[in-house]
Amino acid sequence: MMKNWLRKHPTVRTIRVAAADLNGQARGKRVPTRFADKVVESGTRFPMSVMNLDIWGEDIDDSPLVFESGDRDGVLKPTERGFMPMPWLEAPTALLPLWMFHEDGRPFDGDPRQALRRVLDRYEEKGLRPVVAPELEFYLIDDSGRTLQVPVSPRSGKRRKAAEILSIRALDQWDQFFTDLYDACEEMDIPADTAISEAGLGQFEINLMHCDDALRAADDAWLFKMLVKGLARRYGFAASFMAKPYEDYSGSGMHAHFSVIDKNGQNIFDDGTPQGSAFMRNAVAGCMQAMADCTLIFAPHANSYDRMVPGNHAPTSICWGYENRTAALRIPSGDFRARRIEHRVAGGDVNPYLLIAAILGAAMNGIEDHAEPPEPIRGSSYEQDLPQVPNTWEAAIDAFEKSPHVARIFPEELIRNLVTTKRQELFYMNESSPQEQMEIYLDTV
Structure with missing residues (x-):
């Protein structure tokens, strides 16, 4: 279904994949649409500490998610929302909302969306x-x-x-x-x-x-x-x-x-x-x-x-x-x-x-x-x-x-x-x- 959305919107050239951090800031990546299938099927990765940045976008100095744990990655998977347009941008662009999991599939407890799910x-x-x-x-x-x-x-x-x-x-x-x-x-x-x-x-x-x-x-x-x-x-x-x-x-x-x-x-x-x-x-x-x-x-x-x-x-x-x-x-x-x-x-x-x-x-x-x-x-x-x-x-x-x-x-x-x-x-x-x-x-x- 998510792949079909992009096929129905062929003018979309890039996508943003993003999750909400603790301050509600969108954190993620820009991805060319030709690699979108990989994100849909396997998710993407970024450090768990990214869900725990301050309002300036800086690491938390004493967070165990940074150096203490080796700044390990979490697995970001698409939410059930799927792709949607970003009408405020000039170029046709799609947003794919994500939420974070551990490598073994467990929800990451530091993700605010997972907290609501709980x-x-x-x-x-x-x-x-x-x-x-x-x-x-x-x-x-x-x-x-x-x-x-x-x-x-x-x-x-x-x-x-x-x-x-x-x-x-x-x-x-x-x-x-x-x-x-x-x-x-x-x-x-x-x-x-x-x-x-x-x-x-x-x-x-x-x-x-x-x-x-x-x-x-x-x-x-x-x-x-x-x-x-x-x-x-x-x-x-x-x-x-x-x-x-x-x-x-x-x-x-x-x-x-x-x-x-x-x-x-x-x-x-x-x-x-x-x-x-x-x-x-x-x-x-x-x-x-x-x-x-x-x-x-x-x-x-x-x-x-x-x-x-x-x-x-x-x-x-x-x-x-x-x-x-x-x-x-x-x-x-x-x-x-x-x-x-x-x-x-x-x-x-x-x-x-x-x-x-x-x-x-x-x-x-x-x-x-x-x-x-x-x-x-x-x-x-x-x-x-x-x-x-x-x-x-x-x-x-x-x-x-x-x-x-x-x-x-x-x-x-x-x-x-x-x-x-x-x-x-x-x-x-x-x-x-x-x-x-x-x-x-x-x-x-």
Whole structure:
């Protein structure tokens, strides 16, 4: 099937083979199409340490994956996604997403996609399947000067220096960009749904459709971020998923809606009442119990903590509520059959695989333990005395490393690799100027 895709697209001359590292960066190779069959049949190789690079693309100094182990190779095999076009490039090019295994076929525990697969195995063992829908916020930014600003609209030739929540006019100013973006999503089979303008200058949100394959939902979010950033550069500006590019405007989040269906396709969060089922409450409790310790996943970078400020549209209190957007966990209203949980903590700068693994893993912890949450909040969480997530990067790293909740979700090797990666980044970011931090985060995350 993968070989047939290339034969149906004879204009494609080169392919990119790539996997997501712990920071969600695409790491891989450029391969001529005449050698594509070899990659499909046998995979390719690169060092396991490549899945564990810092945000600058450098080795982790004290990682056992480098010199201690001889910097051995992993085997990269195509995911079930197969080939897809890369519409943001000028030359016809195809992308083949990969994930990493050991030589003997075992999944490599340091691969974030494998970490999500491991969580989904827990659901499958119980005859359950999560349904996931990510929501991605991002900014369009003119970064040609030293000061970031909203780009000139291709339609009006003006800079609209105002926030316009749910403005049709703001969407119309970028009509051709969004038309090309939706066309590209169609080509890549990314289920992009509604687009809205958000509260920041040049800030937008696009929702992806609910998907009962959580691996595919994470793939979609990873590929979507790559697409938006690449397409924006073709237009002469940047698209950034930084958590907080502007000091005076809202940060960008990646909210995730999820429910769980059983083998009969029934939503186990729905019991026919407005309150939702015991399973839903168990999942809420699990998410709350692991929330502080998983903050490193939700806020993985130095800039992430500029967004995590109470009263600034980024939930920092560990709480839940019905139809309450100040709560970290919101239960949306609507048809009971669509009963779901919206996890609202993460910034747009996250690795989608780790984010969805952390959310679903924590929910499963709660389901397995029959955990019960506290009472849902009413009113603004910012005005109540509630437990808080860590408010510094260093505290989040320490909490993640030592957490029994995290140890049930992620393999030991991934925990170690992520902690050493973030401690190295913390050290060097502390030596970097705000301008240097902005330059590295703007395009990468």
